[in-house]
Amino acid sequence: TRASASSVRPCAAANISPREGFLGMAGSMELPTKGGFSFDLCRRNAMLEKNGLKMPGFRKTGTTIVGLVFADGVVLGADTRATEGPIVADKNCEKIHFMAPNIYCCGAGTAADTEAVTDMVSSQLQLHRYATSRESRVVTALTLLKTHLFNYQGHVSAALVLGGVDVTGPHLHTVYPHGSTDTLPFATMGSGSLAAMSVFESKYREGLTREEGIALVAEAIRAGIFNDLGSGSNVDVCVITKGNTEYLRNHELPNPRTFVSSKGYSFNKGHTEVLSTKITQLKLKPEVADGDAMEE
Amino acid sequence: ATPPSPAPAEPRSSSDERNQSRINPSRESMDASAAAAGGGDGTQRTLNPYVTGNSVIAMKYKDGVIMACDTGASYGSTLRYKSVERIKEVGKHSLIGGSGEFSDFQEILRYLDELTLNDHMWDDGNSLGPKEIHAYLTRVMYNRRNKFDPLWNSLVLGGVKKGPKGDEKYLGMVNMIGTHFEENHIATGFGNHMAIPILRGEWREDMTFEEAVKLIEKCLLVLLYRDRSSINKFQIAKITTEGSTIYPPYALKTNWGFAAFENPSKGAVGTW
Numbered sequence: 015t016r017a018s019a020s021s022v023r024p025c026a027a028a029n030i031s032p033r034e035g036f037l038g039m040a041g042s043m044e045l046p047t048k049g050g051f052s053f054d055l056c057r058r059n060a061m062l063e064k065n066g067l068k069m070p071g072f073r074k075t076g077t078t079i080v081g082l083v084f085a086d087g088v089v090l091g092a093d094t095r096a097t098e099g100p101i102v103a104d105k106n107c108e109k110i111h112f113m114a115p116n117i118y119c120c121g122a123g124t125a126a127d128t129e130a131v132t133d134m135v136s137s138q139l140q141l142h143r144y145a146t147s148r149e150s151r152v153v154t155a156l157t158l159l160k161t162h163l164f165n166y167q168g169h170v171s172a173a174l175v176l177g178g179v180d181v182t183g184p185h186l187h188t189v190y191p192h193g194s195t196d197t198l199p200f201a202t203m204g205s206g207s208l209a210a211m212s213v214f215e216s217k218y219r220e221g222l223t224r225e226e227g228i229a230l231v232a233e234a235i236r237a238g239i240f241n242d243l244g245s246g247s248n249v250d251v252c253v254i255t256k257g258n259t260e261y262l263r264n265h266e267l268p269n270p271r272t273f274v275s276s277k278g279y280s281f282n283k284g285h286t287e288v289l290s291t292k293i294t295q296l297k298l299k300p301e302v303a304d305g306d307a308m309e310e
Numbered sequence: 311a312t313p314p315s316p317a318p319a320e321p322r323s324s325s326d327e328r329n330q331s332r333i334n335p336s337r338e339s340m341d342a343s344a345a346a347a348g349g350g351d352g353t354q355r356t357l358n359p360y361v362t363g364n365s366v367i368a369m370k371y372k373d374g375v376i377m378a379c380d381t382g383a384s385y386g387s388t389l390r391y392k393s394v395e396r397i398k399e400v401g402k403h404s405l406i407g408g409s410g411e412f413s414d415f416q417e418i419l420r421y422l423d424e425l426t427l428n429d430h431m432w433d434d435g436n437s438l439g440p441k442e443i444h445a446y447l448t449r450v451m452y453n454r455r456n457k458f459d460p461l462w463n464s465l466v467l468g469g470v471k472k473g474p475k476g477d478e479k480y481l482g483m484v485n486m487i488g489t490h491f492e493e494n495h496i497a498t499g500f501g502n503h504m505a506i507p508i509l510r511g512e513w514r515e516d517m518t519f520e521e522a523v524k525l526i527e528k529c530l531l532v533l534l535y536r537d538r539s540s541i542n543k544f545q546i547a548k549i550t551t552e553g554s555t556i557y558p559p560y561a562l563k564t565n566w567g568f569a570a571f572e573n574p575s576k577g578a579v580g581t582w
């Protein structure tokens with residue numbers, strides 16, 4: 015359960031639930047059930063922990079995610095390693111999530127949180143598109159994300175790089191788990207963000223071309239992959255321009271498996287020396303002297 | 311009863327000794343922790359650094375070793391001293407750069423003075439090279455750590471000395487717990503996270519002095535942007551077979567003219 019995050023709060027806080035969000039203000043007759051965290055099991059969890067129970071950890075993505083604004087739009091990048099403590103849980107996961115046809119979001123932090131929150135806002139954006147008959151705007155996604163994360167006071171551990179192109183132009187934002195946002199020309203998040211930021215700070219300039227933007231993003235992700243232990247495997251890139259989005263899954267594979275035999279493994283007859291052979295029948299077939307054989 | 315020691319505000323990272331106690335040391339808490347450091351027998355040992363220097367970056371280039379750092383020293387979260395020289399010459403063949411507690415760095419310089427003086431008095435035509443000084447410093451740092459009274463520094467030792475294979479360049483580092491190694495490029499503190507990725511990607515064996523300066527300035531600029539305790543006043547030093555030169559401090563040009571910085575709420579007026 016997620017209640018281990020709430021072991022920090024005493025059980026006296028059991029009645030707190032997050033404020034009514036975006037959908038709750040629709041003004042419907044019956045209020046929807048109050049969602050969010052229920053702190054009912056706080057006392058039980060505290061008792062269990064005191065008696066020595068070790069709660070399972072969250073799967074964190076331990077990541078490098080980046081984004082930059084170039085001449086015609088936005089390029090997002092991410093590595094593909096998901097870690098569970100010191101172990102690589104997924105060698106090739108997808109960290110660039112779909113929000114709208116013209117908006118994508120990279121996620122760092124707890125994998126479940128980034129997945130759930132981007133999925134949720136993506137659905138809300140689709141409903142909004144149906145209601146307004148317009149292309150979604152990046153600031154809409156931004157506002158939905160930040161109000162949700164702020165309502166959960168940082169317990170939803172999602173650090174996001176949100177980028178897209180809408181009628182007002184290209185936009186790039188970062189969203190932090192507590193709900194603060196920044197609008198930036200280039201951004202990095204995750205454990206490998208310092209390595210990637212060093213590449214951006216030394217090489218970014220305004221008005222890059224598409225090829226330069228993709229190359230710079232790939233270089234920043236590679237810096238994270240090779241210099242940060244929480245990031246690794248491959249480079250995913252997503253290029254968003256006006257009217258066109260290209261999701262380049264596994265754009266670079268800088269960590270191939272080496273020393274793999276192209277022929278595969280073969281075990282030919284005669285590879286192993288046969289010293290002796292003895293064949294024992296498992297089921298003895300009885301010899302019928304007279305009459306018909308028994309049904310098997 | 312021990313008085314409460316100031317709790318570290320940020321998670322520990324062994325590469326950045328400043329992070330181990332990033333809090334504004336008040337008069338009372340300093341006296342209190344000094345008393346706490348005493349323990350039962352009244353001896354004193356270092357628990358927290360107070361006046362700390364920033365990252366030092368160094369690398370080998372064609373003719374020798376180049377080293378650079380900023381000239382600031384912080385007192386907790388205050389920028390207290392802005393003209394501090396954290397790179398010094400040692401003997402004829404080496405340069406030492408120190409980050410971390412500045413008083414410990416000054417003490418180390420005194421130890422090295424004694425060492426080089428004794429070496430000079432032998433008058434045998436030989437002088438201590440960078441490798442020997444690095445080994446000496448490693449022993450000093452490790453032994454202090456074993457006594458739970460560390461010299462709270464990360465030191466970078468670079469130099470050139472004639473050896474059996476000609477002019478041998480040397481660059482190594484020691485930190486407060488005695489970890490030491492030799493590399494083609496070194497960075498301490500925050501430089502470990504931000505400068506090393508750049509150096510690993512762009513360092514080459516045969517760089518000229520100009521190229522080395524450009525690469526080091528690239529790293530210094532990134533640290534200036536992204537390290538909160540860095541200041542825009544840097545010193546570069548180089549050492550070759552001809553000798554060492556520590557250049558006077560200068561500033562780097564920064565660029566803040568991004569469109570998104572000028573008007574971040576262009577997409578949605580009234581947002582924050």
